[in-house]
Amino acid sequence: MNVPDDDWQKIVFPETDTSSGPVQNSDMGLHIAQVADPVDDGREPALAKKGHGLLWLWIVLAVLVLLGAVAGGGYWFYQSHALPGVKLWGHSMTGKTQQQIADKIADEADSITIPISYNGTTKKVGLKDLGLTVDSKAVAQEVFNAKRDDSPIGRYMFWNHKDVTSKAFASQKADAHVVGNLFGVESTSAVDAGLKLNDAGDAFDVVPSQEGVGIDVSGVVEEAEKAVESLGKESPSTVKVEYRQTEPAVTDDEAQTAKTVADALIANPVAVKIGDHAVASFDAASIASSMSVSADDGARLPDGQFRKGVLVFDGSKLQQYYDGSIKPNFHADRVDGDVIVNSVGDVLQTNKEGHDGVTVADGGDANVGVDAAKALADGGNSVSIQGTCDPQNPKKTTRTVVVSLSQHTVTAIENGQTLRVMHMSAGQGNNYQTGQCQPSGDLCTPTHCDANAYDNCTPDGDFKIWLKYQSQDMSGNLALSNGQQENWNVKGVGFVNYFSKTGCAIHRIATQSAYNDSDIQAMGRNTSHGCVGIGWDQAEWFYNWCLMGTTVHVQA
Template sequence: MALGIGAAVYTAYFSTHGLPGASVAGVSVTGQTKSQLAAELGERADQVSVTLQIDDHSRELSLADLGISVDAQATADQVFAANENLGQRYSAVFTKQTSPVVATVDESKIDALTAELVSEYGDPAKDAIVKLGDDNASFVIEPAQAGTGVDASDLTAAADRAVQTLSSQTVRLTTSQVDPHTSTDQAQTVADKANKLVALDVNLTGRESDSYPATATQKAQWITIPTADNGSLGEPVISQEKVAAWVQQTADTAGVEVVNGIRNVNQAGTVVSTLQEARDGWQVNNATQLADNLVNALGSGQPYAGSFSFDKVDPTYQDKVIADGAQNLSYAAAPGERWLDVNLGNNTVTAYEGATVARGPIYVVPGMPGLETPTGKFNVYLKYQSQTMRGTNLDGTTYVAENIPWVTYFTGSIAFHGAPWRDSFGWSGPGGSHGCLNMPVADAQFIYGWAPMGAVVVSHY
């Protein structure tokens, strides 16, 4: 009976306390409750550190610094999992059970720490690179450079020991030479291959046997050198996109843009004059095929010569119906279109509707020498029944002229207007206007009322 009572007491006690022979992190947990064990594990984890020794330098890191988090409760749960089984409680008297510490590791922190150590105590290796030279027409290299690295594998092992023993560790890390992934010789080999591609002749021919050779600078822009994440270089690659862009640009140059004609036709539909001759256009139709052939040739290490083929683009004509006889005037007006002819050769202004005179010739006084009335094609854009005009004389002084009647502007400060102070018109020279067209008041009033906004004004000699 006594044996039975003892067994019962044993079973009851070790249902909530650490079993005989049970340990974690090198320490016996026999007789501890789960909460006691979890608390102890947490306290021990907080005290653990890993001391790094690199050359003459030393650094102490906590588990958190290493990205390690000890889960004390999960570890305690794992240790006490055996207590749930009656058989395991009894067998614990005859066996030893060591449970590992449960922990999570943030690998990115280890990687960041390693990079920091390399940066602080080492000298990263530099891969040789291939780049476009200053001439933009050839490839050159920047040589490789060996570096000094830090072997972090011992750090990882020390961190693992610190976790599983929950005891501080000291680890000595060594530095050693680190060779680059891409050597100077390897980069030079790639650069030589790229330059051989640049040296290949590329020429396209147009309609009139016009030649369009690719320059070394243009060809160099087509070539890319792929680089892997670890710095190693791939073979030179011809960019399909860049070649296609060059071929299309060259095709645009080789082509001829269509010019559509412009003709004046009279009211019967007969062509009476041509304002702009039509010209056939020629558009390249094989740019895509030439680009593909060019890429394939260069990819095979061969020069390339190709010829553009063209589609003819027929021009069209824009016909403007003009008043009968308007082709003989300074402006080919549409039937009924109101416009004004300024003849500076005989100092007159004539108002036309189509090719029919509506008023005139009206004798005027144009701009004096040095302030001549401009020539060209203009449009009426502003009107005043009366206006005070201000301006600058040839000698730099200013003038003010009040109550100028029936003002019709057609370019800048130049207008038709009445000049009641003059007693003669139809002449030019010294004593003329400041650029405007002085005319009798009645004629100025007619133009003001007759000419619509936008009406064409043609001034000529």
């Protein structure tokens, strides 16, 4: 059946009743009828509603895609640019690359000239002429890193500000001679106090500071810093300078404080470890080679340098020391050593040098200098390098001495076994039966005594042999508690081993002729002025056996 296009709306299906079976339609079941005009009931057709819903869905999706693209693009952009809200000295750096920031700082620093007035005459001088350097790369690095440790949301919020305000200058020391020369004024620079390793290599000495005279350039430095930090917004003002005495940047008191810190570092050196085993350490010489005293704790430090109070440690110098003085001592093959130690483990004598078997991995120690500098500044006790270590197993012989004031003996002990027992005569002030220093005793052998007196003893004390003489003239005088004076002057006392800083030693008994071990045993009394006297037949053997640093335990 052909139906004109404009009559399709007139096709209707008849109502059917399917309750009694299939509907029977004649004429193909279609009836053509005139359809009445539809009634407008104000409701939108379902198909139209569906179309509008899809439209909104597409709009939302488009917005989300756009936001995602913006966020992704922003994330990508700020991976190489300063984050939103970041400032430098109050100036916005948002969206600038690290190189752009560094170039801006460097350009401003290079273009600055400071007008300086002295006695009515004005001259101009640049930062480089003054010896002032701006570490533009380090400043730019700090700006670029600003806010990158914040939360992911806070990192990109422009209202979350971070102003980098670090000092512009890597060094606050301006060369006063340059300014003086401009005006024909001679200057003598102030000399900072410093530190120098002593001859023994076990402590630092303070090198005193010296005052100077010349043009005071502190105001010039302040104006230069202000001009740099304005980033071109302000021109330097004229600075009026004066000729006067100049103070050192590091005073003697500050150097003394630095000495205390440095000496403590020598006493507890930073170990170099492979795994848990120490294969070397940064000793006093390495600390001295890498250390400087700087009182300006606000000064920017170059990469690889670290501060501990007024001390600054340079990682590159420690690396040089390691490469030149530590690493060459590593050997791949292990050799077991042979040493003599005291009771606390100090090495007294090395009979055979030994070493661990150490192999350092390629590049495994490339950062050890910087790591060591950071450890020195932060109080770390070790740094690690990568490699393998076969630790040596040295033979150790332990020596110690026990002085018994009540038994009147000196016992030489080796590896825990008694090697020799010698009779002795102690100080006259010690009770012969108990060994105790008597209340009225002026001449006692100390156990553990006041550094400035002989009569303040306690039951026991531990010492180390700190001074030895094969022969020594001994003399002295002492005001006794009864008002009398005790004087002595003995020539050629043999085989002297000092253990007390108050002057007590183990030595050959001070007699005019040979007085042997059996003679001292038979004497039955104390005769010395505080020292420990042993037999002539024992003294030389003991002197040779008792090495410098041997521990001495004195007991009542």
